[in-house]
Amino acid sequence: MRIFRPSTRGDYLMPTITTLRDAVAEHVHDGDTVALEGFTHLIPVAAGHEIIRQRRRDLRLVRMTPDIVYDQMIGAGTASSLVFSWGGNPGVGSLHRFRDAIEKGYPHPLAIEEHSHGGMSVRYSAGASGLPFGVLRGYTGTYLPQHTNSISTIQCPFTGESLAAVSALNPDVGIIHAQQADRDGNIGFWGILGVQKEAVLASRRSIVTVEEVVDTFDSRVRVVLPSWVVSAIAVVPRGAHPSYAHGYYERDNSYYREWDEISRDRNSFDEWLQHHVYDTEDFAQHLAMTPDLAGV
Amino acid sequence: MTMVTQLDIETDLTFTADEIMTIVASRELSDGDVVFVGIGIPSTAANLARLTHAPKVVLVYESGTIGTKPTRPPLSIGDGELAETADAVVSVPEIFAYWLQAGRIDIGFLGAAQLDRWGNLNTTVVGDYDNPTVRLPGAGGAPEIAFNARKTMVVLRQNPRAFVDHLDFITSVGHYEGHDSRSALGAAGGGPSIVITDIGVLRPEALTNELVLVSLHPGRTIDEAVSGTGWELRIADDLATTAPPTAAELATLRELSGS
Numbered sequence: 300m301r302i303f304r305p306s307t308r309g310d311y312l313m314p315t316i317t318t319l320r321d322a323v324a325e326h327v328h329d330g331d332t333v334a335l336e337g338f339t340h341l342i343p344v345a346a347g348h349e350i351i352r353q354r355r356r357d358l359r360l361v362r363m364t365p366d367i368v369y370d371q372m373i374g375a376g377t378a379s380s381l382v383f384s385w386g387g388n389p390g391v392g393s394l395h396r397f398r399d400a401i402e403k404g405y406p407h408p409l410a411i412e413e414h415s416h417g418g419m420s421v422r423y424s425a426g427a428s429g430l431p432f433g434v435l436r437g438y439t440g441t442y443l444p445q446h447t448n449s450i451s452t453i454q455c456p457f458t459g460e461s462l463a464a465v466s467a468l469n470p471d472v473g474i475i476h477a478q479q480a481d482r483d484g485n486i487g488f489w490g491i492l493g494v495q496k497e498a499v500l501a502s503r504r505s506i507v508t509v510e511e512v513v514d515t516f517d518s519r520v521r522v523v524l525p526s527w528v529v530s531a532i533a534v535v536p537r538g539a540h541p542s543y544a545h546g547y548y549e550r551d552n553s554y555y556r557e558w559d560e561i562s563r564d565r566n567s568f569d570e571w572l573q574h575h576v577y578d579t580e581d582f583a584q585h586l587a588m589t590p591d592l593a594g595v
Numbered sequence: 596m597t598m599v600t601q602l603d604i605e606t607d608l609t610f611t612a613d614e615i616m617t618i619v620a621s622r623e624l625s626d627g628d629v630v631f632v633g634i635g636i637p638s639t640a641a642n643l644a645r646l647t648h649a650p651k652v653v654l655v656y657e658s659g660t661i662g663t664k665p666t667r668p669p670l671s672i673g674d675g676e677l678a679e680t681a682d683a684v685v686s687v688p689e690i691f692a693y694w695l696q697a698g699r700i701d702i703g704f705l706g707a708a709q710l711d712r713w714g715n716l717n718t719t720v721v722g723d724y725d726n727p728t729v730r731l732p733g734a735g736g737a738p739e740i741a742f743n744a745r746k747t748m749v750v751l752r753q754n755p756r757a758f759v760d761h762l763d764f765i766t767s768v769g770h771y772e773g774h775d776s777r778s779a780l781g782a783a784g785g786g787p788s789i790v791i792t793d794i795g796v797l798r799p800e801a802l803t804n805e806l807v808l809v810s811l812h813p814g815r816t817i818d819e820a821v822s823g824t825g826w827e828l829r830i831a832d833d834l835a836t837t838a839p840p841t842a843a844e845l846a847t848l849r850e851l852s853g854s
Contacts, residue, residue, distance in 0.1 A: 338658055338687055339671045340678075363687070364735075387732035390634055390670035394732075401730045413719070416657060417696065417739035420688040436696055437739045439780045440715075440768035446724055461781060490678045491658045492686040521684075545675055552670045 303429060303469040303503070314484040314507075314529040319538075320581065322506045322531035323349045327358075331471040334361035334502060335368060338493030339389060340545060343476040343508055344368045345538035345582035351375040352576050361470055363419045363494060367541065367558050370394040373409060374568050375576070380410035382468070384419045391555050395562040405565070413447050418465045422449070423494050425467035426501030438463040473502030476539045477524075478546060479516055480509045484526030487516040490545030496522055499529065508535040510547050519546060537586055554589070606842040606849075612793035615812050616750055617643060617848060618840045619791050620704070623748055629653040629701045631740050636750045637704035639668045643848050655700060657736040659690040668852060691736065695743050698783060703744030705737055705767065707751055709759050712805050712826050714749060714769025714787035716741065717762045724764060734766050741767035746788040753792035753823035760826040770804035777804070794820045796837065800829075810835040 315322070327333060327350055335343045347368040350358070354377075361382040362369055366389055372378060374396030386397050400409035414422070417437050425433035434453060439461075444450040453464040475495040477488040486507050488495070499505045507529050516523070537544075541554035561571050575585045610618075613636065620640035624630060626649040632641045638656075642665060645652045653662050662682030669677055678684050685694070694700065707716035708731050718737060722728030741747055747769075751757055769787045771777045777786050786804070790797040796810040808820050809831045821828050840848075 340658070340675070383733065385733050385735035386730075398730045402727055413733055415734040415738040416687065416736040417691040420691050424688045435692075435739070436781075436783060437742050439742070439782070440771050440777075441734075441738050441766055442719070442724070442764050443734065443738070443766070490675065491660065491684060493658070494687045496686065497688060543675055545678060550671065550674060555670070 303426065303467070314526050314532050316480070316484065316512070316532045316534070319345060319349045319508060319533035319535055320353075322533050323353055326472050326504045326506055326530055327353075327355055328471075329355055330357045332359040332361060333472045333474065334468070334470040334498050335474045336362060336493060336495045336498035337476055337539065337542065338364060338491060340491040340493065340543060341476045341478075341488060341495065341539050342366070342368055342542035343474045343538065344540060344542065345535040346474045346476070346506060346508055347372050348576050348582055348585065351377055351572070352579075361468060363416055364389070365394065365397060367555065370396040370558070370562055371572070371576075373397050373400050374406070374562065375572055376406045378409060379407070380412065382412040382414070384414045384416045388555055388559060390552070391559050395559070396568060399565070412449060413443060414450070414465065415443065418450065418463070420494055420497070422465045422468040423497035423501050425465070426469045427497045430467055432464050432466050434462045434464055436462055468501055470498070470502040471504065473498040473505045474507075475499060475505070476508045476535075476544070478510050478544055479513050479520065480507070480532050480534075481513055481516055484529065484532055486524040486526075486529055486532070487520035487522070489517070489519040489521040492522055496524065499524055504530040506531045506533065508533050508538040510536055510538070510544050517546065535582055538582060540586060540589070606846045608840070608842060608845065610840050610845060612752065614845065614848060615837070615840060616791050616793055618844045619796060619812075619837060620748060620750055621647065621844075623789055623791075624649050624652050624702065627651045627653070629655060629699060630704055631655045631657070631695060631700045631702070631744055632704045633657070633706060633735075634669065634671060635706060637706060639848070639852065640750070641704065642668060642851055643844070646847050646851060647844060655690070655694065657687070657690060659685045659687055661685065661690075661694065691739055695736075695739055698743065698745070700740070700744045701746070703740035703747040703784070705740060705747055705749050707749065707767070709757055709762055710749060710751055710769070710790065711759060711762050713771060713773050714790060714799065714806055715762055715765045715771065716749065716767040716769060717764045719764040719766045721763055737767040741769065741786070742782050742784060744784045746785045749787050749790045751790065751792060753794045753820065755823060755825045758824040758826070770799055773804050774802065792823070794823055805829065807831050808834065810837045812837045813839045
């Protein structure tokens with residue numbers, strides 16, 4: 300294991316603009332630590348499907364809010380462990396595949412490394428900064444440190460205050476979805492920004508799916524990731540569905556509600572998995588089977 | 596003028612459990628408060644306060660939207676309307692570090708699966724952690740909100756499964772083990788100042804910080820509150836009755852919720 304060093308400009312002078320299939324085949328390997336980020340907005344769902352489709356196994360999945368996309372990946376058996384801070388179907392309820400894995404070990408046991416949002420965001424920031432750990436004021440009195448090895452305490456050398464220390468996150472692959480790439484392979488996004496920038500900068504390799512490639516960025520672009528920190532780009536319109544891409548399409552709230560029914564039962568989930576992921580060539584074919592897509 | 600009169604006449608003054616909880620919670624917010632809210636009743640209550648008595652209340656969601664003014668209660672903390680109507684949109688590391696941890700939040704507004712007499716919250720697991728009976732979603736932003744907001748409000752239906760004598764897991768710290776044990780942990784904020792249920796209102800008692808019943812909602816009884824609580828619930832000497840929802844509160848809430 301080497302100490303984390305970010306990719307250099309020479310590694311990815313110009314990211315490959317490729318298909319999602321090729322990007323996942325090249326950059327996501329069995330046993331990797333993989334982070335898919337996007338905080339309710341710009342969730343890289345298409346990339347999650349492609350990882351399932353290519354039947355990756357034994358992944359250590361990292362995500363602050365494992366929601367529908369991780370429910371699918373866990374239910375499909377891609378993961379052996381999960382690093383997270385909140386696992387639910389936002390505004391709806393439980394994640395049934397996630398719960399089945401933790402409570403019943405189905406389809407196989409899932410080890411968990413559990414944090415709070417504050418802790419996870421500090422871990423990503425530390426990882427992006429090339430530091431071995433980060434500090435925050437929290438966790439004291441909670442039971443989380445008893446169960447999570449990546450939480451400890453440290454005394455401030457200046458004030459003596461006892462603070463929580465959390466180890467840095469440096470995934471093998473960071474995957475995000477963005478609104479736009481320009482023709483030079485720079486990535487631009489706006490709206491709710493989440494922890495996507497940190498996830499890419501903390502990771503050894505990165506894949507970015509985008510809604511489209513443009514000549515000039517939209518004036519609303521708030522975060523730009525220079526091309527040379529990105530390993531591969533794939534154009535996947537609606538690649539964040541059922542989450543949303545600000546300025547492109549809205550959150551498909553009814554899909555989140557419907558997922559509750561699909562995922563509740565192992566058989567109906569397996570049927571969904573076969574029909575929507577294994578039997579499809581790509582995300583566009585899955586979307587074509589999803590009626591009533593909300594547009595902007 | 597006739598519009599207002601008609602509204603008053605037509606507003607059905609009977610209310611649901613969710614409505615009274617939301618309205619009591621909204622009354623607790625003062626104009627200008629900076630409130631860190633989660634989805635559900637906290638979000639609806641904060642928006643109700645903004646549309647009634649506290650137009651300058653500042654809504655902050657953990658998705659990084661500051662000063663947001665949604666017209667409808669969002670389904671998730673990251674709905675697009677929150678970003679579109681916000682004064683500022685910042686990243687997740689920034690919202691937790693610069694805004695919450697640094698002490699810029701007056702009131703943290705939390706729900707939970709379970710709570711104990713000290714206002715500690717469990718949203719992690721029922722049963723053994725490694726072999727859970729029920730796996731809950733986990734911490735989210737709640738531990739830091741509970742630790743760092745100047746004070747917190749908790750909204751939770753009162754029944755023996757939720758109001759328990761002993762928590763299987765402390766996800767977010769309230770008054771910890773009572774008395775001054777919370778400040779001894781180094782918590783920056785003051786902890787829970789109120790717990791609003793479908794039956795009444797609990798507040799921490801001076802000195803001990805144990806939650807006691809201070810108010811019953813109209814039509815609810817002490818017996819209901821006691822039997823809805825898994826520990827020996829103490830009742831305030833000056834137990835009050837919650838002021839019933841006004842027609843204006845109910846009408847605004849129902850318009851906001853689209854019901």
